Amino acid sequence: MKRWWMVAIMSMAALAPASAKDLKITIPRPSHLTPVQKLNQEGVKAIQKHNYERAETLFYKAYLLDPDDPFTLNNLGYISELQGQVERAQNFYSLAGEEPTDAVIAKASSRHLEGRSVKEALAIPDMPLQINHDNVQAVRLLSQGRAPEADLLLQKVLKQSPDNIFTLNNLGVAKEMEGESDAALQYYDQAAAIKTAAEAVVTLNRAARGRAVNELAADNARLLRKRLAAHTGPETEVAELNIRGVSAVNRNDMKAADQNFRKAYQLDPNNAFALNNIGYISEIEGDRESAEFFYEKAQSVPGAGRPVGLATRRTAEGESLGQVATANDDDVAKVVDRDRELRRLRREPILLHRRDNSVVQEPAAGQP
Numbered sequence: 001m002k003r004w005w006m007v008a009i010m011s012m013a014a015l016a017p018a019s020a021k022d023l024k025i026t027i028p029r030p031s032h033l034t035p036v037q038k039l040n041q042e043g044v045k046a047i048q049k050h051n052y053e054r055a056e057t058l059f060y061k062a063y064l065l066d067p068d069d070p071f072t073l074n075n076l077g078y079i080s081e082l083q084g085q086v087e088r089a090q091n092f093y094s095l096a097g098e099e100p101t102d103a104v105i106a107k108a109s110s111r112h113l114e115g116r117s118v119k120e121a122l123a124i125p126d127m128p129l130q131i132n133h134d135n136v137q138a139v140r141l142l143s144q145g146r147a148p149e150a151d152l153l154l155q156k157v158l159k160q161s162p163d164n165i166f167t168l169n170n171l172g173v174a175k176e177m178e179g180e181s182d183a184a185l186q187y188y189d190q191a192a193a194i195k196t197a198a199e200a201v202v203t204l205n206r207a208a209r210g211r212a213v214n215e216l217a218a219d220n221a222r223l224l225r226k227r228l229a230a231h232t233g234p235e236t237e238v239a240e241l242n243i244r245g246v247s248a249v250n251r252n253d254m255k256a257a258d259q260n261f262r263k264a265y266q267l268d269p270n271n272a273f274a275l276n277n278i279g280y281i282s283e284i285e286g287d288r289e290s291a292e293f294f295y296e297k298a299q300s301v302p303g304a305g306r307p308v309g310l311a312t313r314r315t316a317e318g319e320s321l322g323q324v325a326t327a328n329d330d331d332v333a334k335v336v337d338r339d340r341e342l343r344r345l346r347r348e349p350i351l352l353h354r355r356d357n358s359v360v361q362e363p364a365a366g367q368p
Contacts, residue, residue: 035065036062036065036069039058039059039061039062039065039072040062040072040075042058043055043056043058043059043062043075044075047078050209050210052079052082055079056076056079059072059075059076059079062075063076070096073093073096074092074093074096076092077089077090077091077092077093077096080092081132083136084132084133084137084140131160131161131167134153134154134156134157135154135157135164135166135167135170137153138150138153138154138174139203142170142173142174142177145177146250147173147177147247148178148247148248148250149250150170150174151171151174151175151178151251154167154170154174158171163194165191165194165198165213165214165217166198166200166213168187168188168191168194168217169187169188169191169213169216169217169220171187172184172185172186172187172188172220173220175187176224177247178243178244178247179239179240179241179242179247181224181240184220184224185221185224185225188217188218188220188224189217191213191214191217192215192218193214194214195214196213196214197212198212198213198214199211199213200212200213200216203216234268235268237264237267238264238271238274239273241260241261241264241267241274242260242261242264242271242273242274242277244260245257245258245259245260245264245277246277249280254284254285257277258278258281261277261278261281262278264277265278270301270302271301272298272301272302273298275295275297275298275301276298278290278294279291279292279293279294279295279298282294286357
C-alpha cells in the first residue's frame, strides 16, 4: 500500500534533580490514553487481525471525537486506500500532513517508519495511489468472475509499473481464470521471484490476508502446476480452449475467440460447448445459416445437458448447454425468417453471398 497505519508514542520528561547531593530520578507514571488514542490503537489491532471493517468503524469514531488528529486522518486514508477510494484517501493523507505535531510513530504497518515523526512518514514517497486503486478494483472484478475485465485493467497498470508484485500476482489469477495457464504461471513466477515483505491485504481468499505476496504467488504457481499435471489430455485442452475463447469474446477480441473455438472443434467435433460457441461467433459475423447449423448440432450431441460455467451472457451461466443452444437457435431463426419476409415483400432477387459478405456474380442465362 502507498501509506500505512500508525499509532503515537506520548513523550514523557523526567524531573531534574535539585542537586547532586540528593540525586534521584523520578520516573513518571505512564500517561493515560485519550479516547481518540484508544480508538486508534483498537483500530490498529483490528487491522493486524485483518478485520478492516471494524478498523474503519473505530477510526471514524475517533474522527468524530477529534477531526484534526493526524494519526486518525492517516489511518482513515489507509482504510480508504484499501477500499480503492483514491480521492478520499488522498484527502485524508493531505489533511494529516497539514496538522502541526511532533508526535512520534510507535507502531506502523511499515516497520522502518516506527520511531519517526508523522511529518517524516507522510513525506516518504511510495507507489502511486492509482496503481493501488486499480489493483483493488481488479480483485473486486475477479471476485465477481469478471476475469477478462480485470485482465484488461491490470495490463494497463503493468505498463505503468512492470515490477509491481500485486499487479503480477493478480494478473496470474486473471489468466488462470481465463484458461491461459502458461501466461498465469509466467506472472506467478515473476511475482514469486520479487524479494519484498509486502503483504496481501485485499484478496479473494480471506485466509490469505496478511501473508507475503511472493509466498502467495509461489503457492498459486505450485497449485496450478499440480492441477495441470493431474488433468492432461484432449478433454482438458478443449475445455481450456473454450474458456479462452469466451474470455476473448468478453475482451471484444473476436479473432482470438474464433481461433480458440475452432481449435477446440478440431480436437473434438462433438463438443457441445465448442459447437455452440462457433455458432455464436458465426451469428456475430452475420453468417446466420452457419450459426443455425452449429446451434442445432450443439443441441443433439452428448454433453448438451451439462451446465454452462463461463458465458458471455451472465444469465446463461448455470443453464444447460442444450437450453442455451436452443435459445440461440430460436433467436437466429427468427432473424432469418424476418429477413426472408422483408426480401419477399421488396421482391428483391436472391443473391449468393460469400463469407466476407461479397456477392457471387453468377453467369447470365445460357452461359456456362
